[in-house]
Structure formats: C-alpha cells, structure tokens
Amino acid sequence: MTSARTEITLDVLGSSTGRAPQDPNPNPNLPRGDLLNGPREDYFKFCVPLFHASSTGNWKAAKGILDQRRDLVRFAISEDYLTALHVAASVEETKPIQDFVQKLVDMMDSKDLELRNKNSNTAFFLAAGAGNLNIVKIMLKKNKRLPTIPGNEEVLPLYDAALYGRHKIVNYLYEDSGKLASANGWTPDRRACLLLRCVDFDIFDVALDIVREYPELASDASILKALAPKAHALKRVKPRLIWRIINSISKAMHMKVGYAENDTDALKFLNIVLENTIRRKEKEYIDRMLEGPATNLADGTQEYTSRLLFIAAEMGNTTFIVELLRAYPNLIQKVNHDQLTIFHIAVMNRHQGIYNLLYEIGMTKDNITMLQDKHGNYMLHLVGNTSKEMRRQTFGASLLMQRELLWFREVEKMMPPALREMKNKVGKTPYEVFSENNHDLVSQGLSWMKDCMVVATLIATVGFAVAYTIPGGYNGDPGDSGNQGDQGNQGIKGDPVFIHKRTFLVFVIADAISVFSSSTSLLMFLSIVTSRQGQRDFLYSLPKKLMIGLVTLFISVASMMVSFSASFFVLYRKKLKWVPILIAIFAFLPVIIFAVLQLPLLSDMFRSMYDSRYLFKPRRRILYYD
Numbered sequence: 372m373t374s375a376r377t378e379i380t381l382d383v384l385g386s387s388t389g390r391a392p393q394d395p396n397p398n399p400n401l402p403r404g405d406l407l408n409g410p411r412e413d414y415f416k417f418c419v420p421l422f423h424a425s426s427t428g429n430w431k432a433a434k435g436i437l438d439q440r441r442d443l444v445r446f447a448i449s450e451d452y453l454t455a456l457h458v459a460a461s462v463e464e465t466k467p468i469q470d471f472v473q474k475l476v477d478m479m480d481s482k483d484l485e486l487r488n489k490n491s492n493t494a495f496f497l498a499a500g501a502g503n504l505n506i507v508k509i510m511l512k513k514n515k516r517l518p519t520i521p522g523n524e525e526v527l528p529l530y531d532a533a534l535y536g537r538h539k540i541v542n543y544l545y546e547d548s549g550k551l552a553s554a555n556g557w558t559p560d561r562r563a564c565l566l567l568r569c570v571d572f573d574i575f576d577v578a579l580d581i582v583r584e585y586p587e588l589a590s591d592a593s594i595l596k597a598l599a600p601k602a603h604a605l606k607r608v609k610p611r612l613i614w615r616i617i618n619s620i621s622k623a624m625h626m627k628v629g630y631a632e633n634d635t636d637a638l639k640f641l642n643i644v645l646e647n648t649i650r651r652k653e654k655e656y657i658d659r660m661l662e663g664p665a666t667n668l669a670d671g672t673q674e675y676t677s678r679l680l681f682i683a684a685e686m687g688n689t690t691f692i693v694e695l696l697r698a699y700p701n702l703i704q705k706v707n708h709d710q711l712t713i714f715h716i717a718v719m720n721r722h723q724g725i726y727n728l729l730y731e732i733g734m735t736k737d738n739i740t741m742l743q744d745k746h747g748n749y750m751l752h753l754v755g756n757t758s759k760e761m762r763r764q765t766f767g768a769s770l771l772m773q774r775e776l777l778w779f780r781e782v783e784k785m786m787p788p789a790l791r792e793m794k795n796k797v798g799k800t801p802y803e804v805f806s807e808n809n810h811d812l813v814s815q816g817l818s819w820m821k822d823c824m825v826v827a828t829l830i831a832t833v834g835f836a837v838a839y840t841i842p843g844g845y846n847g848d849p850g851d852s853g854n855q856g857d858q859g860n861q862g863i864k865g866d867p868v869f870i871h872k873r874t875f876l877v878f879v880i881a882d883a884i885s886v887f888s889s890s891t892s893l894l895m896f897l898s899i900v901t902s903r904q905g906q907r908d909f910l911y912s913l914p915k916k917l918m919i920g921l922v923t924l925f926i927s928v929a930s931m932m933v934s935f936s937a938s939f940f941v942l943y944r945k946k947l948k949w950v951p952i953l954i955a956i957f958a959f960l961p962v963i964i965f966a967v968l969q970l971p972l973l974s975d976m977f978r979s980m981y982d983s984r985y986l987f988k989p990r991r992r993i994l995y996y997d
Contacts, residue, residue, distance in 0.1 A: 402453075418448040424436070424455075424471075425475075428471040429467070459471050459506075464505060491521075493520055495528060499537065504540055529548055536574070575604065601688065680695065687722035704738065714728070730989070749795075754805060755804030756804070830885065878937035888926040889924065932959055936954060940955075
C-alpha cells in the first residue's frame with residue numbers, strides 16, 4: 372500500500388506546500404525535518420513515541436501514530452535525521468522487527484526507501500551493515516535500486532556489509548550486484564577494496580568469485596599480506612575416517628582409489644593469487660612484494676616490517692608457506708633482520724607443521740640449523756624460551772614441561788653434534804638457557820601434584836574409617852535387639868547385621884575399591900614428590916605416574932559415592948525408599964562434575980603420552996610429493 376502524496380497542512384508544517392519555510396534540509400533525499408524544527412510538544416508527541424515503537428517492533432503503537440499522520444513515514448524522528456524505517460532497519464533483527472518493517476514498507480512509496488539520514492545513509496544501507504538479511508530482502512523487493520545507492524563517503528551497501536563481516540548479506544548482495552558491474556556503481560577501486568574486506572573477514576566464497584571475474588585484482592600485494600596470518604582459514608578439509616582408511620588401503624595396493632582432501636575456497640583463492648603474482652611477476656617485484664617496505668636502523672641495517680613469509684611462520688600458517696615455497700622455492704633460506712629463517716620462527720612459536728618441512732628439503736636443512744642470530748643463538752638456544760603459544764595450548768605445568776622437553780630433544784637431534792653445546796654471546800649453552808627459563812615449571816608442576824596427593828589421602832582415610840562403621844552395626848552389639856526379630860538378619864554373633872543383603876555387598880565392594888584406588892593414587896603422587904624431580908623426568912616418567920594417579924583418584928571418588936549411596940539403601944530398605952533413591956541421584960553429581968572438569972586434563976595427558984611420537988617426522992610429505 373502506498374502512502375498519499377498530499378501532505379497534511381498543520382501549523383507546525385507551515386504553508387500548504389508541505390515544506391516548512393524554516394526547514395534547513397531542502398535536499399529531496401533527506402527526510403522532512405519539520406517536526407525537529409517546530410514546536411517541541413509535537414516532537415514529543417510524534418517523534419519520541421514513534422522512535423521507541425520502531426526500536427522495539429511495536430507496530431500497534433506505531434500504527435496509532437501513523438493513522439493520525441500517514442506522511443510521518445517520510446519524516447525525520449531524531450536529530451540524525453533517521454526515519455522510522457532507519458531506526459527499525461538498524462536494530463537487531465527479530466520477528467516483531469521484521470513484521471514492523473514489512474508493514475512500514477507497505478505504507479511507503481519505493482522512492483521513500485531512498486531517503487537518507489544526516490550521514491547520507493539509506494535505511495537499506497544500515498540494514499546491510501547490521502546484517503539484517505530478511506529486512507534487506509523486504510526493502511529490496513520494494514526498490515531494486517537500493518544496492519546501488521552509496522552511503523557515507525560514497526560507500527556502497529555491499530562494501531559496508533563486508534566491512535562488518537556480514538557473510539550472509541555479502542553473499543546475497545553480491546548475487547544481486549551483477550558481478551560488481553560498472554552499471555551498478557562498481558569501479559576498479561571499489562572492487563579491490565571489497566575483495567580485501569572479504570579476505571579480512573574470511574568471506575572466501577565471494578572473494579573467489581571476484582578474482583575469477585576480475586583476475587587483475589589478485590595481483591595486489593595487500594591480498595597476500597592479508598592471507599599470511601590466516602592459518603585457520605587455509606587448512607585443508609580432511610576426508611572422513613572411512614575414506615582415509617580406503618585411501619591407506621588403496622595406496623598400499625598401488626591403486627588410485629579413494630577420496631582426496633578437499634581444497635577450501637580460501638586455498639583455491641590463494642592459488643589464484645599466487646598464479647597472478649609469484650608465477651607471473653618479475654623477481655624484483657616479487658622480492659619487493661614479499662619483503663615490504665624497509666626501515667633504516669641506527670646501526671646501518673634495514674628492518675623489514677611486513678615480510679609475508681615470517682608473518683605466516685609466526686602464526687603457524689603451514690599451508691600458506693607450503694604453497695608459497697612451491698611457487699617460489701628460493702624463499703626457503705630467506706632470513707629476517709634477526710638472521711632467522713622461517714624454521715627458527717616456527718621453533719620459537721612451537722609450530723611443528725612448519726618445522727617438519729625441514730625433513731623434506733634434504734641437505735639444505737644442515738645450512739639452516741647452522742645459522743646464528745645476531746645474539747649468537749643457534750636454533751637449539753631458541754627452544755629454551757617457553758613460547759606463549761605453548762602456554763596457551765597446554766593444560767598444566769607438568770604437561771607443558773613435557774612438551775617443551777620433546778621440542779628440545781627433537782631440535783637437539785636435528786642439530787649437528789658439534790653445535791649442541793656451543794655457547795651464545797652471553798656464554799650459555801642451549802641446555803643452560805632451557806633450564807633457566809623453565810625452572811618455574813618444575814616447581815609449579817610438583818605443587819599441583821602435591822594438591823592432588825592431599826585429596827587422595829583424604830579419600831583413603833574416609834574409606835578406611837567407613838570399613839569399621841558399617842550401616843546397621845554387628846550382631847551382638849548393644850542396641851541391636853530390635854534387629855533380632857528380623858529372620859533375614861540372623862547370623863553369628865559379631866557378623867554384620869545386614870550381611871545377607873545385596874545392597875550391603877555393594878557397599879562393602881565399593882568401599883574396598885575406593886580405599887584401594889585412593890591408596891594407589893596416593894602412592895603415585897607420593898612417588899612423584901619423592902623422586903629426584905629432574906627436568907628430564909617430566910618427559911615420560913612423571914606424566915605417566917600423573918595419569919595413573921588422576922585416573923585412580925577419579926575411580927576412588929566414584930566408588931566412594933557408590934558406597935555412600937548403598938549405605939542408605941541398606942538402612943532404608945523397608946520404609947522411605949524414596950530417600951536412598953534421591954540421595955543416590957545427588958551423590959553422582961560430584962562424580963559427573965569431577966569427570967567434566969578433569970576431561971581436558973586427561974585428554975592433554977593422553978596426547979602428551981601417546982600422540983607425541985607423531986609430532987615430528989611426519990609419515991606424509993606435504994611440501995614435495997608424488
């Protein structure tokens with residue numbers, strides 16, 4: 372339904388022309404500002420209630436106002452010259468808001484949707500930036516020109532949606548843009564900016580379509596710079612387990628059957644960019660593009676602030692580095708201003724995917740491992756500094772210490788024997804650097820284990836005491852005469868009263884398991900505390916004892932709760948049966964909570980113990996393969 376074009380003449384509006392003489396906004400693309408510049412009582416009578424109704428999607432309240440003044444759909448209701456549609460389009464998209472916008476748009480002409488606020492933004496522009504897809508569809512159905520109307524600083528709605536990472540909006544508007552056709556307002560500069568924003572926010576499906584349509588945009592160095600830190604986006608999609616098994620079998624049988632890893636849109640996009648840069652440009656251009664601008668230092672050297680290769684190495688972007696090295700192998704021995712290669716950076720940040728590429732480059736790795744930085748540190752010295760990345764990923768000081776030792780031992784084997792004990796410029800060997808920087812992990816790990824030992828001691832004490840205070844007591848005890856009439860409980864003097872009950876048997880077995888498992892856990896933690904506690908003990912011995920101790924500690928807690936619950940089934944076997952059932956349910960809550968809280972630690976321990984053998988020397992080549 373379209374609104375009437377005849378304006379209602381009120382004192383606040385001025386003359387019958389429908390435009391107040393004092394209106395400071397003669398631009399026809401701006402909403403009418405009569406109510407903002409007229410008497411304040413009209414502002415509070417119409418603008419404020421309509422603003423509140425538009426913000427909440429309250430159509431009933433808005434309709435009461437619009438029934439009095441249908442032309443208010445074209446009036447500004449705030450100092451920023453927002454119409455009711457502007458307000459509703461920019462808030463969070465809910466079902467009431469969608470219904471509100473639909474009914475409001477039905478009251479407007481298609482031309483009314485082109486009204487702009489003080490910042491030159493249409494309601495459609497605001498909806499696209501807010502990510503309100505359904506509202507965008509409602510308005511686009513009414514006016515097909517809206518995507519071509521730029522907003523503030525001549526920014527198109529599609530670009531604004533990409534600027535805020537609105538993936539669904541970008542996909543929808545790109546399909547409607549005619550592949551960024553010039554007729555829709557898209558210039559080469561606008562296309563390049565949109566492409567970069569899509570890369571920044573991982574909208575690679577649209578980015579891929581753009582470079583396929585406009586390959587010249589892929590040669591921009593800023594695109595590679597944006598891709599360098601995106602390790603998460605460039606990972607290949609692995610096939611399902613069944614297909615991986617089939618691939619292994621077919622490979623063993625020398626058959627080409629199976630399912631290959633899928634390239635993501637991001638990886639396809641990277642290959643197109645490399646095809647249009649590394650493989651087609653001159654060497655001078657490539658070096659300038661990869662190294663970035665140089666800064667002259669006081670000592671006469673130059674520092675490269677944005678070398679893509681080292682940005683990717685620091686972020687652990689293995690796929691990016693692999694594709695870059697395949698396209699331009701000469702990069703493999705490039706060094707930064709600290710005389711470090713990408714492999715040194717990978718060691719410092721504990722990215723084993725990049726480090727493992729050393730196994731695929733033959734004798735070149737010997738030249739790399741013999742390099743020193745400007746402080747005289749070899750690669751083995753660099754392992755001594757525990758990386759922040761490792762501290763974030765590893766749960767528990769003892770497991771972190773073990774992973775650090777694995778790295779030190781691996782790099783030590785990679786180094787030539789003559790360099791393993793070489794000192795840096797401050798006179799320290801690699802192991803001295805490692806020991807100094809990780810001594811706090813030893814104390815933290817042992818302190819944590821002592822706390823676990825206290826818990827195991829308490830459970831063992833409780834379980835041992837319960838064995839002598841069984842429910843119901845013993846035959847012949849003072850006060851058990853009330854039980855003598857129960858024929859099912861007759862027994863030899865000194866026997867437990869409920870010895871023939873199955874629930875009593877459950878109680879006894881659970882209590883025994885609790886005592887045995889807590890004692891085992893206690894002994895494990897005690898053996899850790901009383902060991903020689905050397906750093907190298909954290910490699911295998913201490914983590915194995917820790918895993919056994921925590922598993923048996925969990926078993927002791929679970930069996931203690933079973934024993935506790937069984938005692939109530941023994942005592943209330945005839946009356947109040949709901950009591951032991953309710954208690955048993957609540958008794959298992961601590962067990963569940965303990966299991967949930969300890970699951971990440973147990974998972975880390977399992978990986979540290981059994982998955983560490985696959986950290987290095989991968990069985991599958993990823994840089995050069997057949």
